[in-house]
Amino acid sequence: MAAASIPITSLPWHHSVSLPSPTTSITVNNDRYFSNHPTILLIKQCSNSKQLKQIHAQMLRNGLFSDPFSASTLVSAFSMSSFQGVDYAHKLFDQIPKPNIYTWNVLIRAYSSSQVPVQSLLIFTRMLYRCDQVLPNKFTYPFVIKAAAELLDMRVGEVLHGMAVKMSLGSDVFILNSLIHFYASCGCLDSAYRVFLNIPVRDVVSWNTIITGFAQGDRPDEAIELFREMQTSLKPDKVTMMSVLTACTKKLDLEIGRWVSNEPKPDAVTFVSTLSACAQVGAIYMGGWIHGYIKKHGVKLSCHLITSLIDMYSKCGDLNKALEVFYSVDDKDVFIWSAMVAGLAMHGHGRDAIDLFKKMQEVNVKPNAVTFTNLLCACSHTGLVEEGRDFFKKMQPVYGVVPGVKHYACMVDMLGRAGHLDEAIELIKAMPMPPLASVWGALLGACKLHGNVEVAEQASSHLLELEPWNHGAYVLMSNIYAKSGKWDKVAMLRKRMKYIGLKKEPGCSSIEVDASFHEFVVGDNTHPQSKRIYAKLNEISEKLKSMGYEPNRSQVLQCVEEEDMQEQALHLHSEKLAIAFGLISLKQAQPIRIMKNLRVCGDCHNVAKLISKLYNKEIFLRDRYRFHHFKAGDCSCKDYWPGSYRKACRKLTSEPLP
């Protein structure tokens, strides 16, 4: 068969595209397969249905449509786009003589989240009655159960539940999670909870689903209780926090409702738990609203509540508000002082944190272990090594606080970051307790900063021994290898990660605009305002170039070879998208507040500094470890955090010792 060359002018990436023709074919189980990967790649690159339709026409002409794999890929591609796309996918599906289970599932999935979820169920029954040896599998059930949940059809859901069990799929966690969602949607929280309890190994989604169920079903106390229980075995994620936030809001609503009907007012405990959820997700609007409510209704400000407020404002990026609350109280206990030290620390005001610590002693409040963790953290984040060493040394003899693992981790972090790797290692060796993962993690982080491969290898092997599932360790290690050009080792690590099923946590940034959250991942184009965002990014990029800015390529630590590809990867980091969105959607006087789940990369850090100057805009960026406050071209971290440790070290050594 000769290659057919057809111009598809509307495809953006080429002026003309040749569809590959099948060059080889083999027969397996009476089915003929063609080797045609390029077609599939082509389909996967399509961004709209017009392009897909053109490819479909071509496939029909050169016989590729009779290849089940190509055809099902096409159906899948159509079903991904809008509702019209699903409709078209359905028509296409009907033209396939013997669809395989994957193709069935594709269509069922597409309908399950469409405007007509009932179609999912209809196609499912069609599949059952066709009797051509295609049976539903573990991928089918989550979709049909989802459709039943959408339709709130109790009977259908129960039947599906029974079928899945009969097919020995009764312990598949995906199916069971879907069932929890189904029963909860139908208002049968007890059935949902029973399913939840029967899951052999519960994952984050299981917990999230049941927590959400209770939160939305007006049983917020149970939701919050489950959230507490969850934390003993699993790390909550973004979805968990949103669900907990819902639960807290509900609780507050219920409390207010009860208060209106002359029952006891919402108490401080309610506010403490709600504020803590706000702090964790960075919901400053909601947090501020609660603070307003507290003031308006004269809720008694206990030390606990004050601590929560300070913590919330600090973690949401409003240090001034946190300080305002702090100074408005006369009688402060050790928790309030410690929270304020932590707030100053995470915003990079190490000196102020130390001053506060001194003031605390002047008024005779005795520091505890938490105070010292925060204090050492402050020293570490600002590079105050001498001070940190001194406090650590005095902890036990002067203040009577025995250093714990956390304090050692802080010290290792501080020393390592400042370049004293040997001293950090000596400290680990001298630890009276076994070093936990946090200690090795700190050492590994320092190795990344200083490009020390040998120590990094040791640290990561200790870390992975303790936490084999820690993908952060793999990513750090592979970045260290990449930085020193050891691409073979990078490849080996990626292979191993894949082998044990670990995935890199995708970078994700969120921004709160008028009380609603907007999230971005790398290269995200799913936001409704996506076009405007990218236009803004281009504008920024032009302006920065004219200022003489060059992207910092060492930040792209994947094996990307082409130069402009690298620039693109940098260009599309989630924090940049969020900043661009902030620029177009906030008023001039409003600062941009962004939260990132990972650490900010050096290039984004530079760009943020430049943008703060260029657009005269304050930017608060909370990353995994701390805050960066960008203003007039500078950052509150004084560049000590991401990459420029040398500068900070030089600054340190030139300063007189205390």
Added chain:
DNA sequence: GTAGGGTTAG
């Protein structure tokens, strides 16, 4: 060699 894929919130 003949593959691929799922659940939770707003």
